[in-house]
Amino acid sequence: STTIITSLKPAGTLDPMLPALILPEVTDPNAWWEKRIPITVDRDKKYILQYSATLNLREILVNGALVKEGELTSYYDLLQPKYKAKVAIMDPITAGRGLKWFGSLLASNSLPVDYMRQLAKQEPLLTRDDRLPVEWVARGRYMVGIALAVDPIKEFMEAGFNLREGSFKEDVPRVTAPGGGNMSLMNKAPHPNAAKIFINWMLSKEGQTVWSKASSYQSARVDVPTDHIAPYNLRVAGLNYFDTENEDFLEKQVEQSKLAREIFGSLMR
Numbered sequence: 001s002t003t004i005i006t007s008l009k010p011a012g013t014l015d016p017m018l019p020a021l022i023l024p025e026v027t028d029p030n031a032w033w034e035k036r037i038p039i040t041v042d043r044d045k046k047y048i049l050q051y052s053a054t055l056n057l058r059e060i061l062v063n064g065a066l067v068k069e070g071e072l073t074s075y076y077d078l079l080q081p082k083y084k085a086k087v088a089i090m091d092p093i094t095a096g097r098g099l100k101w102f103g104s105l106l107a108s109n110s111l112p113v114d115y116m117r118q119l120a121k122q123e124p125l126l127t128r129d130d131r132l133p134v135e136w137v138a139r140g141r142y143m144v145g146i147a148l149a150v151d152p153i154k155e156f157m158e159a160g161f162n163l164r165e166g167s168f169k170e171d172v173p174r175v176t177a178p179g180g181g182n183m184s185l186m187n188k189a190p191h192p193n194a195a196k197i198f199i200n201w202m203l204s205k206e207g208q209t210v211w212s213k214a215s216s217y218q219s220a221r222v223d224v225p226t227d228h229i230a231p232y233n234l235r236v237a238g239l240n241y242f243d244t245e246n247e248d249f250l251e252k253q254v255e256q257s258k259l260a261r262e263i264f265g266s267l268m269r
Contacts, residue, residue, distance in 0.1 A: 052181020
């Protein structure tokens with residue numbers, strides 16, 4: 001949604017989404033997660049419909065052979081000497097999973113900035129590589145991974161590596177994001193009715209099922225099958241989620257990135 005918000009919307013190239021929604025199965029709020037049509041990304045709540053609501057990062061991943069159950073129950077446990085240089089974090093400076101993790105913790109007031117400074121003193125590995133930190137945690141070079149990509153985690157877990165999701169007592173929200181699962185309607189199109197036909201099919205149960213099976217992302221519709229998605233990538237009812245795809249949050253990312261660079265910049269390799 002970043003380009004839509006920062007470039008297309010200011011240029012006046014978009015039409016509102018809601019008037020384009022026609023099918024009853026699309027306009028029914030009960031068909032969608034959180035019982036609302038998810039046109040919530042942009043501040044005006046008009047131009048961007050988020051049809052994907054998936055978990056695109058794993059906040060805490062641990063090597064089960066090195067970290068026993070009950071040994072790591074708080075973010076503050078990571079400040080213990082045994083975790084020094086044993087934690088891998090996706091780059092929190094550049095736009096992506098790491099910055100979403102860093103920004104969501106600050107925006108939700110889950111952890112203070114001072115905690116991040118203390119964590120940086122633990123000399124974690126910072127990387128922009130999706131696969132490498134997962135492999136290093138799986139093989140025991142690192143004990144804990146933060147904000148790691150879900151696809152390589154699935155690969156190593158299916159290969160039999162002893163990985164599990166960490167569970168901390170802090171009420172830290174899980175990050176949901178649509179990835180590429182946003183939709184906007186360009187105005188002044190040569191065939192606007194054709195666009196509406198596609199939009200309504202894409203947002204129907206049939207369209208979302210085709211898309212979800214192709215992408216392995218979970219739809220924001222609640223009636224789309226999920227048997228093709230790994231259980232640990234599915235939303236769980238009752239948990240605290242933080243949506244990083246909204247205009248207010250994205251506007252803060254420039255300053256969040258600057259703060260992350262100040263704290264973690266010297267650790268980038």
